[in-house]
Amino acid sequence: MEAEAAISEAIRVLAGTAAEPLAVLPDEGVYRRASDVERLGRLVDALRLQAAAELAVRADHVSDGSATPRLTRRLGVVSAAQVLERAARVSQREATRRIRLGTLVSPRITPFSAVIEPPFPAVAEALRAGEIGVDAVAAIVRPLAGAADRIAPEMLAEAERHLVSEARTGLPDLVAVQAQIMGQALDADGAEPREAELRRRRTFRIGREVDGMTPFHGLADPVGAALLRAAIAERTAPSRTPRFVADDEPAVERGADPLPIRDERSREQRAYDVLMGLLTAGVRVDRDVATSLHGVATVQVVVTEADLEGGSGLAWLDDVTEPVSARTAAEIGCDGGIAVTVVDDHGRPLRQGRRQRYFTAAQRRALAVRDGGCAMPQCTAPPSWTHAHHVVEWQHGGATDVDNGVLLCAYHHHLVHEGDFRLRMLEGLPQLLAPPWVDPEQQWRRIGRARWKGGATARAA
Incomplete structure (x- = not known):
């Protein structure tokens, strides 16, 4: 067939083009190549969704009315997604996504040869023209499709046309935000049912260890997601600054980079430590309320x-x-x-x-007043996330007393126990001796972010 011959020729030509190095092109040439290839990719997206939608129709039906078994049975699979998975060699998740989107932007032919327009014709037209890609298609149709049966057809069509116009020149992420807002505005009565459905789908699971690590995953409803994002973003932001610091404190006590202690954690590791800090704080509250050890x-x-x-x-x-x-x-x-x-x-x-x-709740409160949270320089972990560490270890005769305790977050607590960072107490205040590669001067330095200094300064003023 003519279309099959054209696709075969395009594959042959593009295979040769892909073998050509781009390093010889100037910046403008690489930029133009990226733009042109993306236009080509959008046309391929249209063909992919079209093929996925048609395969989905034929997977469970016999197209020619003969006794030939349907595709799923002939291939020994049970779903249309598995048929596409084998044909295209893509993941089942990607196959499911293509079928879902393709069904919304592809026309259907009835058994009587009548053509039924796709649910989103403006999106389909822009996709076939290579003006928008599959990301933009998903950004537009997902929020509108969920509310289509509760929105007047003319309003739905107007919203679709507006979003397609934005997607022709805008970024898919911004279009997705617009589509979400527009869908909710047109379907104001659907907010509560959607919220109830999302809350019903919330979940959290802990798996078993794999190579020493335990996986966990889940889904958060909007309120839970907002809490998680706010808590994690606040503590992982690059501009995050310590609390409980008086304006006139020396740099060594302010935590304003007295020592170049580099945080080796990735952003993901810091986010994990934030989550564990929140969990630690919650468990500690339960313990204190229960008035038990x-x-x-x-x-x-x-x-x-x-x-x-x-x-x-x-x-x-x-x-x-x-x-x-x-x-x-x-x-x-x-x-x-x-x-x-x-x-x-x-x-x-x-x-x-x-x-x-173990340090008592009263002792921990005293340590929080003195240290202001994790005592290590530059760390911003609040008191509720920290561990009370024995400067002289308990098993070596160290007392469980404020004068032998210091608050450390889990990350810095681990660093101290590794032995490279040494702590001591002088006149009831913690001091740090960092390793030579951090502090070449090898000086004991006062650490902590005492709350009371700010109050004393204010009263003195």
Whole structure:
């Protein structure tokens, strides 16, 4: 057929073009190539969605009325998406997406040879002309399709034409926002049902470990998503500055880069630590309200006495098959959120987190007043997210007292337990000795962001 011959010739020509290096082109040439190739890609998108929609129709039906088995049966699959998955060698998710969008922008032919226009004809026309791509198609049709049965046809058509006009020159992300706003404005009565449906779909799941890591995933409704994004964005923003700092404090006490302690975490790792900080704060509140040493969400870690004292060997956490190091057990045992059970070499329990090991709520409040949150320079973790760390470790005779405690976030707590950063107390205040590659001068430096200094300064003024 003529169309098949044209596609074959286009593939041959484009295969040769793809082999040509772009490094020889000037900037303007590469820019123009990217634009031209995208126009070509939009035409290919139109063909992809058209083929996907037609395959979906034929997957479960016999097109010629003969006794030939339908496509799904002939291929040994159960859905139209699986048919397309095999034909196009794409993921099932991508196949499902193409079928869903293709059905909305492709005409249908009835058994009586009548042509039925697609639900979104203006989008279909712009797609076939190569004026918009599949991203713009999805941005327009998804919000409008969900409300199509509750919007007057003429209003729906006007909204579609307006959005197509915007998509011809605008960015798909901006068009998606416009489409969402327009769909909700036209379907004001549908907001509450949509909200109830979204809330019903909320979910959170924790999987089992894979290579020592435990996956978790879920879906958040709009309110939950807003809370998560706000909490994480606030604590991961590059412009984030510490709290509880008086204007006249020396740089070493302000956390205004007294030491170039580089945060090695990626943005994703920082977001994870923020989430764990929120969880830690919530568990600690539950524990304090219950007026017990360990709250209802307390996790237990089991370690032998020899390994805990020696700082080597393994420890085991509740409901987690991957072991942690004995040094990590000592680290997480500083605070009351995880109970450490010490056993002998035969597994017999010797002790389980004696009360004096854990800082009380009153002591933590005193540390929060003194340290203002994580005491490490440049860190902005609030007090509720931190661990109370024994400067002289408890198993080495250190007292559980404000004069031997300092607040550290989980990330910096781990750095301190690794041994490169050393802490000491001088006149009841924490000091830090950073490793030589961070502080070549090797000076003990006061750390923390004391709240009371700001008040004292204000009163003095």
